[in-house]
Amino acid sequence: MRWRALACLLLGLVLLAGCWDQMDISDRATVLMLSVVWKAPGRLDWTFYFPNPTVTVNSQSQIRSTQQLYAVGVAAGTLAGAERAAQRQLDRHLYLGQLQVLLWSSNLPAAAAGELLDAYNRQGIASKVAYVGLAPASALSHLLQASPQEVVPRLKWQHVFSCAACESMRLSEPLWHVWDDAHTPGMSPVAPYINSHGELGQIAVYGRQGPPVLFSRRQTLGWALLTGRATREVLTVSRGAQHYTLTAVHGSAATRVAWSGGQLWVDARMALSGTLAEAPYGTAERPAEIRTIEAATARLLVADCKAAIDQANARRVDPFGYARALLFGHPQWLKHGSSIKWSALPVHAAITVSFNVTTPGVTS
Amino acid sequence: MKAAAEPISPGQYFWLIMVAVVAGSVYLWPAYVVGLAGSGGYVSLWIATGVAAGVAAIQVSWMRRMVYRPYAVAMKDTWSPALGTVLAWITMALMMALDVVILYLYGELLQTFFYPATPSWVTIGAIGGLAVWIAIRSLAVVARNVQLWFPLLLASFVVVLALSAGDMRFPSAAAPNLAEPVSSMARASVATWFLYANPCAAATLLPYVRRGKRSSSGKLAVAAMALQGIILTTILFSALATLGPMPIANMTWPIIYVFSVVQVRTFFVQDVGMLILITWTVAMILHLGVHMFVVSWNVGPPLGGVNPQRQYLVAGIGLAIVLGALAIGSVAEAKVWLFQVLTPLDLAWTVILVPATALTAWWRTRGRRSAA
Numbered sequence: 001m002r003w004r005a006l007a008c009l010l011l012g013l014v015l016l017a018g019c020w021d022q023m024d025i026s027d028r029a030t031v032l033m034l035s036v037v038w039k040a041p042g043r044l045d046w047t048f049y050f051p052n053p054t055v056t057v058n059s060q061s062q063i064r065s066t067q068q069l070y071a072v073g074v075a076a077g078t079l080a081g082a083e084r085a086a087q088r089q090l091d092r093h094l095y096l097g098q099l100q101v102l103l104w105s106s107n108l109p110a111a112a113a114g115e116l117l118d119a120y121n122r123q124g125i126a127s128k129v130a131y132v133g134l135a136p137a138s139a140l141s142h143l144l145q146a147s148p149q150e151v152v153p154r155l156k157w158q159h160v161f162s163c164a165a166c167e168s169m170r171l172s173e174p175l176w177h178v179w180d181d182a183h184t185p186g187m188s189p190v191a192p193y194i195n196s197h198g199e200l201g202q203i204a205v206y207g208r209q210g211p212p213v214l215f216s217r218r219q220t221l222g223w224a225l226l227t228g229r230a231t232r233e234v235l236t237v238s239r240g241a242q243h244y245t246l247t248a249v250h251g252s253a254a255t256r257v258a259w260s261g262g263q264l265w266v267d268a269r270m271a272l273s274g275t276l277a278e279a280p281y282g283t284a285e286r287p288a289e290i291r292t293i294e295a296a297t298a299r300l301l302v303a304d305c306k307a308a309i310d311q312a313n314a315r316r317v318d319p320f321g322y323a324r325a326l327l328f329g330h331p332q333w334l335k336h337g338s339s340i341k342w343s344a345l346p347v348h349a350a351i352t353v354s355f356n357v358t359t360p361g362v363t364s
Numbered sequence: 365m366k367a368a369a370e371p372i373s374p375g376q377y378f379w380l381i382m383v384a385v386v387a388g389s390v391y392l393w394p395a396y397v398v399g400l401a402g403s404g405g406y407v408s409l410w411i412a413t414g415v416a417a418g419v420a421a422i423q424v425s426w427m428r429r430m431v432y433r434p435y436a437v438a439m440k441d442t443w444s445p446a447l448g449t450v451l452a453w454i455t456m457a458l459m460m461a462l463d464v465v466i467l468y469l470y471g472e473l474l475q476t477f478f479y480p481a482t483p484s485w486v487t488i489g490a491i492g493g494l495a496v497w498i499a500i501r502s503l504a505v506v507a508r509n510v511q512l513w514f515p516l517l518l519a520s521f522v523v524v525l526a527l528s529a530g531d532m533r534f535p536s537a538a539a540p541n542l543a544e545p546v547s548s549m550a551r552a553s554v555a556t557w558f559l560y561a562n563p564c565a566a567a568t569l570l571p572y573v574r575r576g577k578r579s580s581s582g583k584l585a586v587a588a589m590a591l592q593g594i595i596l597t598t599i600l601f602s603a604l605a606t607l608g609p610m611p612i613a614n615m616t617w618p619i620i621y622v623f624s625v626v627q628v629r630t631f632f633v634q635d636v637g638m639l640i641l642i643t644w645t646v647a648m649i650l651h652l653g654v655h656m657f658v659v660s661w662n663v664g665p666p667l668g669g670v671n672p673q674r675q676y677l678v679a680g681i682g683l684a685i686v687l688g689a690l691a692i693g694s695v696a697e698a699k700v701w702l703f704q705v706l707t708p709l710d711l712a713w714t715v716i717l718v719p720a721t722a723l724t725a726w727w728r729t730r731g732r733r734s735a736a
Contacts, residue, residue: 005497008493008494008497009497011490011493012490012493012494012497023481124475124476124477124478124480125477125478125480128621128624128625129625129627174625176621176625177533179611180607180608180611183610183611183614184608184610184611185610324608325536328534328536328537328539328608329536330543331402331403331404331541331543331544331609332541332543332544332545334610
């Protein structure tokens with residue numbers, strides 16, 4: 001009996017621990033980044049980026065940044081087709097479980113982007129916490145070159161997106177957020193946009209169809225303020241010929257959403273603050289002076305928020321999730337009012353900003 | 365091997381009841397209910413929990429009236445030998461049928477998220493085999509295993525749930541919605557029953573609790589249902605707050621998705637949420653083990669005390685469950701079987717049979733004093 005029990009136990013250990021399914025790490029082609037460029041309906045260019053397996057702990061410091069990653073490019077209509085085509089070029093098993101960054105071209109239409117996200121999300125082992133981003137099609141391959149600042153398996157864009165201290169606004173979105181937003185009525189999916197110079201500071205918003213709507217830097221700031229994502233923005237406020245620079249601009253937004261007369265009404269009140277970092281030479285920081293700067297800054301930020309709302313209304317998107325907030329409060333409306341296109345509703349917003357300037361400078 | 369003999373403590377009884385419900389099928393929660401009733405699912409959950417607690421309470425009082433005879437014997441004494449046996453057998457068959465579907469779906473979950481290259485018969489067979497190995501032991505050994513492991517599993521589950529708190533983006537979506545139509549909440553309640561579908565574990569195990577502790581142990585069966593209800597409520601809250609109701613309705617296994625996005629950067633291992641794999645697999649093995657144990661005691665030859673053939677019976681039951689699971693064609697098919705056939709059937713059977721049995725027993729034994 002004891003031997004039988006021992007045999008059962010050993011068998012169970014082997015089977016349940018998954019040891020028999022294990023694949024040596026050197027037999028896997030671990031995809032770290034994936035870029036997708038949209039060419040035409042059903043025609044996409046896919047590039048899978050892998051860490052160069054010849055990079056070892058000892059060689060890391062000597063190896064050139066251009067040699068740290070190797071890329072496999074294929075043309076295919078679907079993600080599964082691209083994986084098969086890439087697999088044919090590889091001598092290792094293609095593995096998406098460690099994907100860190102998924103970038104696609106900013107001309108990818110909403111339907112194709114939704115299909116891509118759905119197909120990826122269906123794969124149980126594929127990493128759902130990979131960061132997503134959009135970039136101009138022409139710049140993608142250039143942007144994805146390994147950075148001299150990083151040594152694989154660390155990647156520049158993974159760091160950019162995960163570095164909370166680097167961002168002035170919290171723009172980064174993991175894949176599962178975007179997928180989740182795409183499947184929630186009353187919300188237009190948002191992803192960060194990297195321009196052709198490799199700068200992050202704008203968002204791209206997907207409407208119901210067509211390519212994504214780009215928000216300018218100013219509109220993006222308005223969006224970030226309204227969604228409480230501004231963390232350390234830098235602003236310059238002008239009063240006549242005098243310029244004041246505020247740093248660490250951040251704060252929270254208290255939003256109330258209401259449905260009245262077939263319209264979506266939003267009351268957004270923001271309590272923001274910033275640090276006075278630069279003022280004209282010789283200016284004394286008197287309370288009256290500070291109050292004027294505060295009022296001017298508040299006016300400027302209200303205008304930014306309005307610019308974001310106007311852009312959203314003009315392009316029939318809701319990157320703020322206002323209609324979603326409304327539906328979360330009244331879930332039964334979804335079933336009865338299914339004819340309403342919740343994420344394409346115009347928003348009537350009342351925006352109030354109260355700004356507080358802090359002056360913790362060494363000099364005053 | 366001794367089949368009866370050593371009694372169990374009230375605490376062990378409590379953990380056995382905990383593991384006999386919910387533990388094996390929790391991984392399926394709450395997709396279907398959210399699809400039917402959205403954030404009205406809380407109400408549906410507590411209706412189902414209330415029914416389960418009521419059923420447990422009735423069974424316990426029936427057992428007391430039957431002087432804590434073994435379940436199969438008590439059924440025969442309540443009805444007639446032939447009818448009692450048939451009713452007990454149907455109850456066991458329903459329990460096994462639900463186990464078949466739940467085991468199959470768990471094997472598919474493992475394949476989807478963890479072992480894509482492994483055929484699902486390997487994981488299904490291994491889990492079934494280990495459950496048999498546990499169920500052929502004597503009750504005291506099974507009870508001690510459950511008593512040791514289940515609190516640990518519960519603790520690790522709470523840790524993972526707490527770590528996932530950072531991903532909860534929509535607390536407002538997780539507020540209970542009482543305005544949901546009664547019909548959809550009622551349908552969601554029925555669809556929740558599969559979690560509690562163990563019509564007889566509470567009654568089967570009670571006679572083996574230490575003499576003198578039995579009447580107080582009955583309350584523990586109700587408490588076990590309530591505690592499982594609380595756990596399920598936190599899971600429902602976590603899923604709704606993390607994903608929102610609409611995406612959940614599109615998913616097969618939302619809670620594993622919620623756990624798979626848990627990232628803890630300060631730990632050496634980032635994907636701490638995957639700890640749930642171990643928790644759920646052990647819970648599934650214990651759940652099936654206790655069920656196989658219960659079935660083998662209730663369908664086997666009348667137990668005077670010792671039944672050396674029981675281990676072969678358990679092996680046969682385990683084989684039937686594993687083979688049944690392997691015969692299911694697809695996840696979609698299994699979900700239809702689970703939610704549209706077996707769960708409503710089991711609920712109807714339970715809410716009719718259990719009170720009917722208790723009433724019949726009360727009618728037959730009226731005038732006699734119930735045992736302590």
